[in-house]
Amino acid sequence: MDTTLTQAGTLIDTILKVRFTDLELEKKCCEELLEFANHEGSTYAKAFAYTYLGDYYLAMNDSIQSGKYLTIARNFCSTKTYPELYMKTCHLLGFYYHLINDEQNAIQYYMESQSIAQELGNTYQICNAWNNIADMYEQHDDYEQANHYYLLAYKTMIEQDCKDNRLITMLEYNLSIVNGYLGKLDEMQRYLTICEQSTYESEEDKSFHKLCYQSGRCLLESFKNNAEEAINIANEILDSNLYGLDDRYLLIVCLIPIGRAAVKLKNIECAKRCIDLLSENCTINEVLLMQRFIDLKTMFAQTFAPKDELLKSYEDYYATMHNVLKAEGEVRVLGMNAKINLLEMIKEHESTLKENERLADEINLDELTGLYNRRYFNLVTQQNHLVVERFGIIMVDIDYFKQYNDTYGHVSGDFALREVSFALKKYEIPNIIPCRYGGDEFICICLNKTDEQIEDYITNVASRIKNLSIPHENSECESILTLSIGYSNLSQSLYDDFEIAIKQADKALYSAKDCGRNCFKKYSAR
Structure with missing residues (x-):
């Protein structure tokens, strides 16, 4: 089992490492991880695999497949169990809806990812969501709102x-562009100056930085009507093949404004080079980007083409727009079909989960008391005792329980066990896990709890049992049912085996019994 877990961890690490540089390896690792998840029953591995398959298909511009996998991933995740993965899934869903022009859903998922990021203290994801929301406003030429959200993120x-x-x-880069379109050239220059001063180590990051900075400079010079300088910078970018950066989305985002600048400056050669490169990279499914590209082509025709060619350009514009809208409609229809299929899958998945929960209950719960059993206790202690800062054990024993059974019978004995179990569950707080250890013994796991928290819990449980005043005429300490309790609570530096904590709690329990019972004691080495 350790080997398979290591294999899963290696696959996850590889996916995160190569998702920007080797898409096919990302896909291959996701498929292997999904196979592992199905074989081992790992919900996390399955959710992770579906999330990054969605990421892969987003990069491949396959909106149908990306939407399907991301929606499945969302239903495997939850904010409580896998918050970081759920945050990532919501962000990718926001990007997916952004690309297919469903901006209301995009906003919803960006904001949801941001809300989780705030809880986790993840500044990067908070700002990434603001950046993408700003980008949607920019694509609709609402530069004031775009500037507001870019600035908030920055x-x-x-x-x-x-x-x-x-x-x-x-x-x-984004702040410089929107300020340029708002006519605030001093602000545009200020952000480009700040950008110029950034330093990077990897060649890929250097190329990314240079493309952003040089694209911004090109637009600044065009806004200043410095045609020669703007076109020289644009041609440098094009001659360098965008500095070797293999990022199709960034290519489109940078080239469209450069193309518009070239048209504005009436440089037909540079403008045509931009349009030809965009034609190779823009696809019909990216609705907003495609619309902006069509607008650029129309601007080009209006500026440079004779009247007959301009008329042909308008015809192409309407034909292309028709195809864009048709593609958008097809995406929505496929989305509806995928939603129906997904709901059926969710229903089947929920049914499977319920059955798995029922089987887990049969395996891990004590039938009489409803508490976790000794098997589950051993499982939780093995999984947690070395990954928490403090590990505690509480041992609970019903005083003179054999005499109680002999006097009142086993039915009453079972009733007493249930009452103690109810008290342990009633006052249960997060990371204190009560279990039935065997016979009349109960044991509680305490993860990262202070002595004060443990003693408050013990006091509440013991007081409830005492206040019930369950008769016990053969008890040697009280005429009612009472409890003896011992606990230990160690920092991780003081032990390397959870058995030490159990032995110490057991000694504390016997110390309570030696003191006349009906009390609790903490383990002391003295």
Whole structure:
């Protein structure tokens, strides 16, 4: 089992490492991880595999497959069990809906991912969501709103001293562009100057930075009507094959404004080079990007083409727009079909989960008391005792329980056991896990709890049993049912085997019995 877990961890690490550089390896590792998850019954591995298959198909511009896998992943995750993975899934779903022009759903998922990021203290993801929301406003030419959200993200990154230079560079580029379109050229220059001063180590990051900075410079010079300088920078970018950066989405985002600048400056050669490169990379499914590309082509025809060619350009514009809308409609229809199929899968999945929960209950719960049994106790202690800062054990024993059974019978004995179990569950707090250890003995696992928290819990449980005043005429300490309790609570540095904590709690329990019972004691080495 350890080998298979290591294999899963290796696959997850590889996926995270190569998702920007080797898409086919990302897909291969996701498929292997999914096979592992199905074989081992690992919900986390399955959710992770579906999330990054969605990521792969987003990069491949397959909106149908990406939407399907991301929606399945969302239903495997939850904010409580896998918050970081759920945050990532929501962000990718926001990007998916963004690309297919369903902006209301995009906003919903970006905001949900941001809400989880705030709970986790993940500054990068908070700002990444603001950046993508701003991008949607920019694509609709609402530069004031775009500037507001870009600035919100940028200030947060700087104030929180977030070290993700790539996102900071992207924000500086975006802020320079929207300020340029707002006519605030001094602000545009300021952000480009800040961007120029950034430093990077990897060649890929250097190329990313140079493309952003040089694209911004090109637009700044065009806004200043410095035609020669703007076209020289644009041709440098095109001659360098975008500095070797293999990022299709960034290519489109940078080339469209450069193409518009070339048209504005009436440089037909540079404008045509941009349009030809965009024609190779824009696809019909990316609705908003495609619309902006069509707008650029129409601007080109209006500026450079004779009247008959201009008329042909308008015909092409309407034909292309028709195809864009048709593609959008097809995506929505396929989305509806996928939703129906997904709901059926969810129903089947929920049925399977319920059956698995029922089987787990049969295996892990004590039939009489409803508490976890000794098997589950051993499982939880083995999984947790070395990954928490403090590990505690509480041992609970019903005083003179054999005499109680002899006097009142086993039916009453079972009733007493249930009452103690109810008290243990009633006052249960997070990370204190009560279990039936055997006979009249109960044991509780305490993860990262202070002595004060443990003693409050013990006092509440013991007081409830005493207040019930269950008769016990043959008890040698009280005429009612009472409990003796012992506990230990160790920092991780003081033990390397959870059996030590159990032995110490057992000694504390016997210390309570030696003191006349009906009390609790903490283990002491003295």
